[in-house]
Amino acid sequence: MTHTSHNKLVSFIWSIADDCLRDVYVRGKYRDIILPFVVLRRIDSLLEETKVAVLAEVRFQKEELNSTELDTKGLQDASGYVFYNTSTWTMEKLKGTATNSQQKLVANFEEYLNGFSANVKEIIEKFNLSAQIRHMASKDVLLDVLEKFTSPYINLTPLEKNDPEGRPLPALSNLGMGYVFEELIRKFNEENNEEAGEHFTPREVIQLMTTLVFEPIKDQLPNIITIYDPACGSGGMLTESENYLIDEESSIGYTGDVYLYGKEINDETYAICKSDMMIKGKDPENIRVGSTLSTNEFSNMKFDFMLSNPPYGKSWASEQKYIKDGKDVIDNRFKIKLKDYWGNWETVDATPRSSDGQLLFLMEMVDKMKAPTANRVGSRIASVHNGSSLFTGDAGSGESNIRRYIIENDLLDAIVQLPNNLFYNTGIITYIWLLNNNKPKERAGKVQLLDANNLYRKLRKNLGNKNSEFSPEQITQIAQAYLENWDTNPTDSALQIKQFQNADFGYYKVNIERPKRLKAQFTKEALDTLRYEKGLQVSMQALYESYGDLVYAGLDAHAEEISKRAEKEEWGLNKKQISKLIDKSTWLKPKALYDAALQLWQYVGDEIFLDFNAFSGLIDEHVKQHKLGLSATEKKAILSAISSYDAEAEKVIKKIEKLPGDKLHQLLNHLGCGEEDLPYFGYYATSKSGEYIIYETESDLRDSEQIPLSETILTYFKREVVPHVEEAWIILDSVKIGYEISFNKYFYQHTPLRALQDITKDLLALEEQSDGLLADILKF
Structure with a gap:
């Protein structure tokens, strides 16, 4: 047709x-x-x-x-x-x-x-x-x-x-029928102000995907091929995949059997897809209806090829109950094993944030990959995603864990960045992820990135958001770059290419701490805060200023007045909290602490202490000597109220620890450093052998660093951190491994600023032009 x-x-x-x-x-x-x-x-x-x-x-x-x-x-x-x-x-x-x-x-x-x-x-x-x-x-x-x-x-x-x-x-033809379906769907959705083309992918994108998936192994295809799409829509991806294989005019001309499998959540598009399969003579039972994420429909199957354009930016919150029980993942498709920083294997969560489930579809396909053998080439995947799959999620998050699992298992083969406005339903830039669990030797341990953002031709007329497309020649150009494994483009072209080692995408995320330095002094302003419970401080302070010591006798007589005031001044309290404010026991407990602090003030005086360690010891002596009966929590509350950060103060000691020899050697061996480097990890030697001071950390000064996996944490820390913050140290327990892929970072091309004299020349020319226009106006 x-x-x-x-x-x-x-x-x-x-x-x-x-x-x-x-x-x-x-x-x-x-x-x-x-x-x-x-x-x-x-x-x-x-x-x-x-x-x-x-x-x-x-x-x-x-x-x-x-x-x-x-x-x-x-x-x-x-x-x-x-x-x-x-x-x-x-x-x-x-x-x-x-x-x-x-x-x-x-x-x-x-x-x-x-x-x-x-x-x-x-x-x-x-x-x-x-x-x-x-x-x-x-x-x-x-x-x-x-x-x-x-x-x-x-x-x-x-x-x-x-x-x-x-x-x-x-x-x-059956293929032509698919075109008719999809064009009608697009037109109806567009007419109804819905997302045009919601259910299908542009044919030239599918053509690119099928070329990249099938061409590299066209001479190694098995006698029976299975193809799966976990978000099959009206079946366009499946139809085009088979057509690419069996088309007599293609370079493949496959003559074996092709079995198509898919799942679709939308009843209407499922019906269209299933009818299309029946018309082709395919087994319609291989197309299932329902949520791919909620049910592992093809749990006992593995597939040769998988191509999909899963929904992105779509919440999967309603399906969480089938995947997670509280915080525990119960679906094995989304549980993976990774090594922690110390080399220990652990089972981790491979679920992204609930607002975007596209990476779950990718993990569904990874779960369905066939293991390669001497007689089997394994599985190949092509999946379309938006940019969030590349970089969303911090180290240790579900998104980062998914990327890490895929890359560290050497499954990620290449990613192609597509132009914006290529799809009917979105103008954003999208990406084709290519996965392969049987990479050839020359691609092993590497990932090829192809930036085709500027490689397109304009349409004469927009189709929804789609105003550009790939020409057949451009598809061939991208395919050639992939098939020949280019690491740069040898021609002057809009297609940019770079190749990376797997580890180039990984990093250590490390918390960098600085010591807490506190000065301490008893003052009326500091002690006044002890009169109030922390969660009710604003409202209690307001009431104390109004009623004074009457609060300690109870405020029942003022209940209605306090309730109206709480609403008027927007204290944000519920009825239970307002009742608590009126109850005198709420006031008496903190008052006891306040009174004890007043006594300590009398014993210690108004002196400013810049050594918090000595000051804390002094407080302990007075508490014991005067039998004040303060618990550790109460003493801590008083110390917290009268102390504040001061860069000139002494470091606050958290504890002094004696490290066993075996633990110390294990630590040093893993880090590849000597005892002289231990301060970089928060261990400061005392005069006693094997004994180390560990300081309190100042949370307001806490920072974090992303350190490339290709570099040791200590080397990076000495070069990038120590020269600027000499007393900082690394918290090893905080180390997490993350992975992200940034096309902007890898392909950004800096445009130099114009020379100042050129800018001045243009401004003077504009000024002269505006003066001439003004003179012409004034003539009239």
């Missing part, structure tokens, strides 16, 4: 909605009629030639074999497809025998629908077609729609026909 005949057919079908459904359905509901009728007419037209044979088989089974239940296999053989219809009706007959009685037409139509095989009935059910037929009949438009779809001027069959004037009507 040519582009012209395709557009003509789509326009004809599109016109049916306006001609027949106007005023009966709102425009957003046209698709609910047109799409199922396209599917139904296509199936009907395919069965027309074998209708007599099917009815003969029905009579034979009933009369000769006395069967009460019809044999499905015999009916499929008679029809020539995996579907059939045992009623005497066709859509042509329904139209031809229709009377003015809509009731009779509906009865005949329902008899026709009930005659279909179970696999077609499921499609009819997903489209809710029976209810739609009754509604159309009640509005007196059913016959009109039926006449349009059986018009001699439209050909939905795979055979060439002529219209009544003898003009040829091209045959509609």
Whole structure:
């Protein structure tokens, strides 16, 4: 089918909605009629030639074999497809025998629908077609729609026909039928202000994906090939994949068996995909409906090839209960094993944030990869993602863990950055991830990045958000760069290429700490904070300023007044908290602590202490000497109230620890350093052998560094941190390994600023031009 005949057919079908459904359905509901009728007419037209044979088989089974239940296999053989219809009706007959009685037409139509095989009935059910037929009949438009779809001027069959004037009507192949479906979906969605092309990927993108997936191993293809798409939509990715393999004009010309598998959550697009598989003669049971994430549908299967464009930026919160039990992952597809910094294996969470589940689809495909053997090439994946899959998520997060697992297991082969405005439903830049669990020697341990952001040709007319496309030559250019494993582009082209080692994408995320330095002094302002509970400090302080020491007798008499004040001043308290404010016990407990602090003030005085360690010891002495009975928590609260950070103060000691020799040597060996380097990790030697001071950390001064995996943490720290913050140290327990991929960082090309004299020259020219314009205006 040519582009012209395709557009003509789509326009004809599109016109049916306006001609027949106007005023009966709102425009957003046209698709609910047109799409199922396209599917139904296509199936009907395919069965027309074998209708007599099917009815003969029905009579034979009933009369000769006395069967009460019809044999499905015999009916499929008679029809020539995996579907059939045992009623005497066709859509042509329904139209031809229709009377003015809509009731009779509906009865005949329902008899026709009930005659279909179970696999077609499921499609009819997903489209809710029976209810739609009754509604159309009640509005007196059913016959009109039926006449349009059986018009001699439209050909939905795979055979060439002529219209009544003898003009040829091209045959509609299965591939062409897929194009028609997708164009109609795009137009309906666009008309309804929905995301145009929500359910499918541009054909040139699929062509690029199939080329990159199949070409490298076209001489090693197995005799039986399985292809899977976990978000198959209307089946375009599956259809194009098989077509690329078996097309006689392609470089592959595959002659073996191809089995297609898919899953789709949307009933309508599932019905379209399943009908397409039936028309092709494929097993429709290989297409499943439902959530890929909620149910591991093909849990016992592995696939040779997987191609998909999963939804991105879409929440999977409603499916979390099937994947996680609280914080624990219960679905093995999303549990992976990684080594921690110390080399110990641990099972970690491989689930991204709940607002975007696209990486879960990638892990679903990774779970379904076939292990390579001497006789099997393994599995290859092509998956489309937006930019968040490349870099979203900090070290140790689900997203980073997924990237790390894929890269450290040498599954990531290449990523192609696509131009923006290439898809129908989004203008953002997207990326094709290529995964392979059997890389050739020259690609092992490496990842190729191809930036095709500036490689496109403009469309004459926008299709939704799509205003650009790949030409066949541009697809060939990208494929050549991948197949020949270029690490740079040898030609001056819009396509940029770079190659990296796997470890280049990884980094250590390390917390850098600095010591806490505190000065301490008793002051009235500092001690006043002890009168109040921390969580109620603002409201308690306001009430104390209003009622003074009356708060210690209880504020029951002022309950209503306090409640209104809390609402007016927006304290953000619930009824329970307001009741707590009124209760005197809420006030008496902190007052006891405040009184004890006043006593300590009397003993210690107003002196400023810059050695918090000595000051803390002094407080301990007074607490013991004067039998104040303060717990460790209460003493800490007083010390916290009267101390603050001061860069001139002494470091605060947390503890002094004696490291066992074996632990010390293990630590030093792992870090590749000597005892003189231990201060860089927070261990400061005392005068006693094996004894080390560990200081308190100042959380407000805490920082973190991302250190490339290609460099040791200590080497980086000495070079990049120590010269600027000499007393900082590394917290080894904080070390996490992360992975991210940044196309902007790798492919950014700096544009130098213009010379100052050039800018000055342009400004003077503009000034002269504006003066001339002003003079011309003033002449008038």
